[in-house]
Amino acid sequence: MSRIxxxxxxxxxxxxxxxxxxxxxxxxxxxxxxxxxxxxxxKVEENEVLLERPSEKKVFKAKHGLYRALxxxxxxxxxxGFTKELELVGVGYRASNQGQKLDLAIGYSHNIVIDLAxxxxxxxxxxxxxxxxxxxTSHDKQLVGQVAAxxxxxxxxxxxxxxxxxxxxxxxxxKAGKSx
Numbered sequence: 001m002s003r004i005x006x007x008x009x010x011x012x013x014x015x016x017x018x019x020x021x022x023x024x025x026x027x028x029x030x031x032x033x034x035x036x037x038x039x040x041x042x043k044v045e046e047n048e049v050l051l052e053r054p055s056e057k058k059v060f061k062a063k064h065g066l067y068r069a070l071x072x073x074x075x076x077x078x079x080x081g082f083t084k085e086l087e088l089v090g091v092g093y094r095a096s097n098q099g100q101k102l103d104l105a106i107g108y109s110h111n112i113v114i115d116l117a118x119x120x121x122x123x124x125x126x127x128x129x130x131x132x133x134x135x136x137t138s139h140d141k142q143l144v145g146q147v148a149a150x151x152x153x154x155x156x157x158x159x160x161x162x163x164x165x166x167x168x169x170x171x172x173x174x175k176a177g178k179s180x
Contacts, residue, residue, distance in 0.1 A: 005064030008048040009072050012079050017044050017071075024071060028078025030139040031119070035074060040067050049075075077139040084148040085168035086134040089157065095124045095132045102134065106155045106165065120147050133168065 011017055015028040019042045025034045040063055041052045051068050053060035076082075088095055094105040102114045102122050116122055116136075120143060123135040134151065138144040148167070157164035159175040166172060 003065075005051055005053070005068045007068070008050050009068060009075055011044075011047045011049065011075060015075055015079050017049055017075065019044060024074070026071070026074040026078050028075075028139070030078050030081050033074045033078060033140060035070060037067050037070075039063055042067070042071070073141045077141055081137055081139050082141045082144050084136045084144050086136070086148060086151055086165055087168050088132045088134070088165055090155075090163040093132060093163075094126065095134050096126075097122045097124050097134075102151070104151075104154065107163075112154060114151065116147060117143060119143055 015026065018025045022038055023034055023036050024042060025032065039054070039060055041054065043050045043052070049071055051064060051071070053064045088104070088106065090107060092105065093107065096103045100116045100118060100120075100122065102116060102124070104112045104114070106112065119138050119140055121137045123137070125133045125135065136144050136148055136151075138147075152165045152167070155164045157166045157170075157172045159173060160177050162172050162174065
């Protein structure tokens with residue numbers, strides 16, 4: 001039995017959930033998200049969403065908890081939103097933004113400019129004596145994670161000095177280096 005799939009998704013005030021022809025639409029103060037679902041029965045009752053699988057086959061069991069988690073993320077996204085923070089560790093590493101353009105100076109011969117999706121809000125924080133931080137905010141959890149992973153992939157943290165782009169709070173396993 002899926003413990004995650006059996007628990008209902010509570011709907012906070014100001015959020016509406018509608019199901020029509022296998023497409024779930026969630027609207028809230030931060031935006032609107034739609035997702036197509038199949039094989040699982042989705043019911044909206046008062047202030048919660050219930051998911052039921054038609055049988056105990058492995059295919060339905062696998063999708064039961066997944067769909068419940070996706071709907072939970074959609075509801076949380078349109079009500080609270082999601083934030084990812086990236087830290088640039090390295091001498092001379094800088095980040096700045098002009099609207100939806102993120103400008104990164106991360107040790108290459110030229111700056112890297114990234115055009116971000118309009119759903120993702122970007123903010124850069126540069127304080128003297130601290131590493132620059134890039135904050136990404138959106139109502140779509142998948143999109144924010146994908147954009148953050150793309151930015152991190154430009155200069156992954158290396159294990160000897162720890163230089164690179166890392167998530168705030170991420171622990172980098174360090175290596176000793178060569179012994180003389």
